[in-house]
Amino acid sequence: MADYDVETETLVYERPDSLTDLSTHFCPGCTHGVAHRLIAEVLDEMNLREKTIGVASVGCSVFSYNYFDFDFIQAPHGRAPAMATGIKRVLPDRTVFTYQGDGDMASIGMGEIVHAAARGENITVFFLNNTNYGMTGGQMAPTTLPGQKTSSSPNGRDVESQGYPIRVAEMLAKLDGASYVVRRSLDDPKNIRMAKKAIRTAFEVQQRGLGFSMIELLSICPTNWGMTPVSSIQWLQEKMIPYYPLGDYKVHPAIAEIKF
Template sequence: MVTLVKPENMVFSRPQAFTETSTHYCPGCTHGTAHRLIAETLMEMNIVDRTIGVAPVGCSVFAYNYFDTDFVEAAHGRAPAMATGIKRVLPDRCVFTYQGDGDLASIGMAEIMHAAGRGENITVIFLNNAIYGMTGGQMAPTTLPGQRTTSSPNGRDVELSGFPLRMSEMIAKMDGASYVVRRSLHDPANIRKAKKAIRTAFETQMRGLGFSMVELLSTCPTNWGINPVDSCQWVEDHMIPVYPLGDYKISLSVGDLRL
């Protein structure tokens, strides 16, 4: 390969915490951004060799191919339980789950709530794109009222299918949760804030301060049927009003962290 950029001029490259494998994600999807933020964080904290990831069922089912860390692949929704099993026997390792909204907020509701309730010392990266991606765009518990999906073809009817679930707000109410925040990946400024939150979440775990979760509002241009640029705008216009960004739980000890 011809090197076009001299090493001294290189300002951006693939993080070493990634493998060489190209991702399978659709163009414009924010999974790649979220992956990169995690990889950078693990490198900055120098914990790549101590990290064990737990992949979900959903679009990010193959996340284990992209991170250069040990990885396991959980059953649908069970990642927090699997992470619990790992963390309890290897308490000095960094154990994180990476889950979508179908995985975490629907089929995995019991596992995530109880992991948080126990104050399980793990980190959860929760991607909320308000739809089931891998199976082709069905309604999720997080789907917005009126949002069209293949299983709510006339738009989510709250009389019929109920209301969106706000996971960060619910989990923040629990004594076991130490750090619960919602960020978004729809523009550079918010991506920078998301990165800082991910760092805080992993620091929370590595200092033994308890359960941490970062919810990341994400795009799904393919299943939303909106182009990537407009998808980012759609997050701002439609998702953020339903899922306000912010810090929902910062325990006293996490609040004292100076990063």
């Protein structure tokens, strides 16, 4: 029941049905919550809640299944794209997505993600890039920026000994099997709106059987970065976006036809 006067007021925004009423375990300001919210909103708008199976990963995203109000399965570290492949192949008319962080996907799960993309699996992957392993306390991830201090690169990531960050969207976009690969950011209202639009596009791609879609979402990790949420947003804008440019890295020609 509406708790407002429908005659005099318009509902501009309310919590989506695809989220449960649980309070998250995320730290204050963590943009995991924004990503969860956007996915839930899009599934509501597309009326897909009852036809969706999510695949949770390992990391802070491990408890995603508590917050989404639809069927969920939980993958071993990095293996979400393989599990998603498995269930999508036996339930091809269901919407299947994975929700993974950068440690999970770009490090231990690099084999699984690359091959899921190369096979053109008709799944959607949400890749949260916050430049560190959040759940275990902020260790260096494959996405940690050069010079960035983490608990396992205390003097700053030294590319001479610790290598260079991986730009996942650019890398996966090179694969013929990938249909829709974009990078968005969850830092400001405009970028969040664009992220939501990309999420919608990705699910439309899957609905049409056009193959693999991946959305990289630049995110903040205030606790492990040792900053307030607001200054974390600034850090993302100043440091991350220049290294990880936002944009569409792969858009299959058929996707241009999609209208929603």
